[in-house]
Amino acid sequence: MVDVPVRRRGGLGLAVVAAFVVVAALAQPWLRRVLDVPAVANWSTIFVAVVVQASPFLVLGVAVSGAVAAFVPPGAISRLLPARPALAVPVAAVAGAALPGCECGSVPVARRLMGHGVAPAAALTFLLSSPAVNPVVLVATAVAFPGRPEMVLGRAAGGLLAAAGVGWVWSAIGRDDLLARARRPGHDAGSPLATFLATAQHDFLSAGGFLVIGAAAAATLQTVVPRSVVDAFATSPWGSVLALAVLAVVLAICSEADAFVAASLRQFSPTAQLAFLVVGPMVDVKLIALHAGTFGRAFTVRFVPLAFASALGSAALVGWWLL
């Protein structure tokens, strides 16, 4: 009874692979000619680049997620957190600093935390703070802004504030029912090793698939929208902050590299550069695709504007105070 549906779906998978191979073999000459169009070549390079550079971080993320599912007893992590959401949220924000990765890796981990009984507000805070303030990202920021430690401090403060802000708002008015699918416990595949492998594979495939959609969106925007459109806002103080926040969403640069890009945007104010650094790890086109795929569309349309507003507000506040 178990074997029949499994075998049938295996057949479907084989059919998909076979179809890909046939189409690929027939379309190859055409595909190569399409690359002669410079815009297409530019698009495909950026598309592949985003997927390739995200993959090691995604592997780290699904390894952590698989390990949590397989080796950490359910409920153990939530017992470490304070019971009151108002306190659990800042603890989760600081705990995010412990996972050295970029934003793609933290999505499966946050989902797994929810599955293990961690309150959604705390798991979402972790989701936002982990890519924004982890040590690797802060060191990269220090390297990109030599002699300007206030950018590192501003990034850490702004990232923690923005992540905790989202957590507090979610614990007050968030709808946990939208996260029912993500909060379901992981699959127990028998032994811990089998659970680890099954969870890692499942999380890699679902996050990786949406990463591909996000990379395609980022490559399209980079190819179609000229940078001069953004540069036009450089002179207005509020316009420049908003322009770089939007640019961070559009470019979808990994949080370990975004400091170098922010540093090259010299025509913008320091507060605008900080907005780029705080918004980018929390909201970008590739993350929106990942969130929608992992947590559902109804959740994403509420969460993304909240995260964007919180990141922008925190960056403006910290920038006004520090920079």
Place this chain on the structure above:
Amino acid sequence: MSTEAGGTAVLLVGVLLVRLVVTDTYQRFVQVGMGPWLLAAGVLLAALGLVAVVRGLRAPATTVPHQDDHDRDHDHAHGDRIGWLLLVPVLAVLLAPPPALGSYGVDRSSGVTVTAGGRTYSPLAAGGEYPMALREFGERAVDANGASFAGNPVELTGFVARPDDTGGFRLARFQISCCAADAVAAVVRVYGVATVAPEQDRWLTVVGTFRGVGPDGVPELDAAATVPVDAPVDPYE
């Protein structure tokens, strides 16, 4: 997605990453330092996929009954079917390998006008011919109006971004800090001998001396020799 079908997709992604590193093609997409990480990720993914395929193929004989099987399969089918999309970048690299970033992106990236970044350079010792990154050329050009060149010839390697640029041609090279998505271009306008036609996107090594900075902020070079070269394995600076 069944275990073995999903495993096949994971295996393919892993093999692709290993292949990109082994052939050095990865340098078109990401910074050179990422190589070991890509290799590690590729090996781990290939192993994960291989184990899943082997287990999946053996499963009919050794299937472990699951109490919540229906629910589990339902969740799986909807949760990771999207993973088939991973085959798109795999096929893109295998069938139509994307080139390194070229002239199309040069005018679209900001930061074309290089600023010194507060750096000051000590003068080059006389009598040498200096291979130099385009970025450094631009930084030296705006540092005390190029005084640090001290009249020495320099050697620049880049691709032609504009075959005709107010009497010369424009040479460019990208800098990346992580991947091609964060690339910023440095450009130089080259005047002088046209031993080869500066075709768009052709890679050239140019030897010449610093001429000045144009009214548009682009540094300029008087070329003594222009040699076509193959695109370097690491196309970025």
